[in-house]
Amino acid sequence: MKKFEIKRRVEYYEADTTQKLSLPMILNWAVLASKCQSDELGVGQDFHLARGLGWVILQYEVKIKRRPKIGEMIRIQTVATQYNPFFVRRPFVFLDEDDHEIIRVDSIWTMIDMVHRRMARLPNDIIEKYDAERVKQISRIPNPDKFVDDDQYIERDYHVRYLDIDANKHVNNSKYFEWMQDVMPPEYLLTHEITYINLKFENEIRLGHTILSQVVQQGLTTKHRIMMNNVVSAEAEFKWQEI
Template sequence: MDDVYTEKHQVVYYEVDVSGKLSIPMILNLAILGSTNQSAALGMGNERIHANNVGWVVLQYDMQIDRRPKVDEVINIKTQAVEYNPFFAVRKFWLEGLDGEPLVTINSIFAMIDMQARKMIRIPQVMMDTYQAKRVKHITRIPDPQDITTTTTEPQGTNYHVRFFDIDHNHHVNNAHYFAWMQDPLGADFLKKYETKRVNIKYENEIRYGSEVVSYYKILPSVGGEVITLHQIKVDGQVMTEAEMYWQENQA
């Protein structure tokens, strides 16, 4: 598949967490690095699209983690623009070992916005032609995360302040920061005991500089050794992001 972009990457010390493995936020950062480099190679880099006052925003990720690579490990980052309709685009990402071992698979849905009006616009046809994506009437949807309010227990909340350095070049909070806000309240004991195996995260609204964020979570009862956590991020009572995460007890 010539439309699959691949680049090698060596995991470095500042990309791992206390376990010595590539952190969840950095998994996303490397995935976006791959798509950014592919776009630049095709002449559709940020400089060009931002010159037209437009930019890509992610709406949802569904991430399956088979194994997180360790520090100093060399991996392949792969990505492909799969399909699109006038307003939404589906992109896949893979992290693989050099021997082809599947490490992480991510399905994602993106949209394009007017950078000033912060409103969704039609995706220019020339962009999708460049990526060789398949035009469809209805894109392949990702199921919504489980609603945190569907269980009877009350969610726990932790407050965070959005700093200047949390903002990226699209002028909103970098998507990877949401994972830190969601996972940090679970506490060190939980995060050391359990390994993330799947994440489904949906971005409802942009979070901007100076906002006061409340990160809510629930830990559901373990079933067959698997634990599910539900997450919701709010600003001034408005839901900004929702997620569900699947965990297994750490064996290493």
């Protein structure tokens, strides 16, 4: 398995009001590490887009020991560990300057046919570049705890903005984390630190739509749902600790 690493410094505009790396930026850095690896292996975006294929993330699991502060230099390591004809599992480890693991992200990826937006088989000549282990079934990430009928949720609507859409013409994944975090009361966000996220994407969202970000709080766990026209677009479970 080919390990790959990038180095990033936390800049002021990547931090939130706590002076620490924001939640969406954690995901952006992870995806950046995998993009840089694909580029280095010669199977980057230009290569797979030329075949009408694009990578899509289906699920994230994020474990946060501590978020790094502005000015800290962080190494993000990644490797494609397992694959089968349709899925790849890819972990990311964030290390601080003392070599301590501060954040771990796990993720499940698939490829889609960009025109019909449906799942495609992973081409052998692409996937073999990563030296991942070929398995019958990749080890799953558990599903996030779902909403049940009598859950009392609060919600807020978010208009999908022009800048929420990235160069792939769909909503940048990290925006889901922003919508899910932002619906929480500011007083909660200022007194609680996030320690765990499990997010599963269900349906794509496009520019111009308005989505609903819904949340149920149960102690130090929150359950989240992003709805578009009564269809679930993503579900997630967050765990928090008091500061």
